[in-house]
Amino acid sequence: MPFHDHPPADVGPAGDAPTTRRAQHALGDLHDALVSARCELTEARDVEWVSSAAGSYRRLLDETLGDMERISRALADALDVVLRHTAAADAAQRAPGAVCGPYDVLFTWKP
């Protein structure tokens, strides 16, 4: 799945970046679960039921499917941002002289 091994846009492959690997894993699982849920919802929408209530039911499911479409887009948008964040964290950890988080915070904090 592209979400499982998607390299961050400008930080190179995850390689020995443990935080990025965990993020990729979570993003991939999230994407897979979303795809399965959408398949199930589409199947539930295709029920052979004819009545006025059936129309309303399909409209409700369409709304839910619409929400899921939006979530999918949001996930695609989040992919690069999250991985850039984790890659930056991994890079900071690997940097010579990196001591600990608070040290980094001291130099990057802005009021």
Place this chain on the structure above:
Amino acid sequence: MIGGGIGVGAGSDAGAERDVAVGPTPGPDTRDIGRGLTVVGGAGGTRAKTEDLRRAAAALDEARTRLEEAADRATDLVRVIDEASIWSPATEDTARELVRRIRGPRTGLVACATRSGEHASGLRRTASAYEDAERDTGALFRGGSIALGGLVGETGPLVAAAGGVLALVGALQAASTVAAARLLSRTPTPIGFGLRWVGQAGERSSGVLGVAGWALGGRGLLPRLDWPRAAATQAVVPGLAAFLRGLAPGRAPLVGDPVRDVSGRLLTLTGGLAWLLGRPPSTVVVAPVVAPARTTADMPPRGLGDLMDQVETGYPSSGRGADPGTVSIQRLEHEDGSVSWVVSIPGTEDWSPVAGANPLDLTSDLQAVAGRMSDAAEVVRQAMVSAGIQPEEAVALVGHSLGGLVAMQVAQDPVLQERFTIRTVLTAGSPVGALTGTLPAHTKVLSIESTADQVTAGDGAANRDDPQRTTVVVDPARTDWRGSASRAWQGEDPGAAHAVSAYTGAAYQLDCLDEPSIDAFRTAQDDVLGGVRAASTQVFQGLRVPAPASTTNLSGVSGPVLGGPSPSGPPG
């Protein structure tokens, strides 16, 4: 009308959680499709719909589970972002905000999961509402009728006879009162004027005024007594059967299907009668009619009407030269090289209470209603084997009256289900409601009945709503058919209503009808009748012959009866 009362609740504002809610109780599963036709069951029936709804609910539950998993992964992601923010706090805010939107409680994964679960619950409630509506008062009335009939029967013949006399006296008293009122209504008096007004107004009304109109309106000394509708007979038959069981010596515990039990007892009686008349126990043999006198149909049937026409041709009384006790089997060769078959089975041809040579008789009727494999079904089995029908070749069974019962018996027999691929069963004027055996998934049944045909009510059971079984009920008084179909259904005389010609006419009308359940049957039927390039028909005649001392295979086609042998005559 299906689905008429199911409502979907809507939230008051856009952000509110909404639910597929159940509205007022829906109507029972009888779909009045106009032109005097009512459809029960099939692909458009309640059972098919509730099964669909429950399948959809399961899919929604699965979607909820997947969405909850996705939400959990989003939580994991937030945790990773938090941990990473210690090393890279500048990139944290945007990443956290985007993932928060994905997971969000109002429009995110959690909200979608909640809504999917709610939709699933709503669908299940809707399915339950449909099912509750299906458990109509008919079942309650049937139980009450059986209990009352059994109770009256248990009081014994003397008490029952006394009750009968009292009922007769009451009926005579009521008739004399009605006759006096009708005479009075013809007098030029204020009372006569009032009664006349009630009679005229009531004739156009229903309810109490309608009953008064029926009693006082019209010509003659007594009001016209019509035959009851088949549904009314169907409701009374179980009670009557329970009463007859109760009359028999000894205590008779109530059973769910007293009609079947009484049919079995009648079979024993007719068997005893045959024994008294010196008839030996018999067995059924089947032989091909080498040069049938009747005109064989070499034109492939194109629809329901043509199929019923073949059954009509098989009656000796049709005047088309058919021999008694025959079934016809038509072989259809398709353009793709495959072969399918049509088996046409006429109804009862011999009404003697004692089993004779013709297996299409009252004995077979009783056997079928008693739940035993009938001699007529054995004729069909042997004929199908003899014709060379292969297990993988699609078969359409068509029958009128007893023929329909036999077709259902063959389709529901577990042994024959292994031997043949019965794709469709078309029954007309057959009491098949009590035949509730399992059908293979590929088999579709269409039953045509009439509100005026008392024979279809003979088993005291309504045809069940089943996705595989469709019943079309014709109300002769409400059809707008023209031509032969119209003439066949004229009047509500039970004899005319049960005639095969009437059902043939109805079948031709159904060929032109678009209705989901009938369409689904037609689709299955196309597997047998579609794309035919050649057709040939064989006719087989079944005969009851004295049973040999040891089982003998006659002509290679006669053998032990599958589904349980039922030689006529008393045991032993």
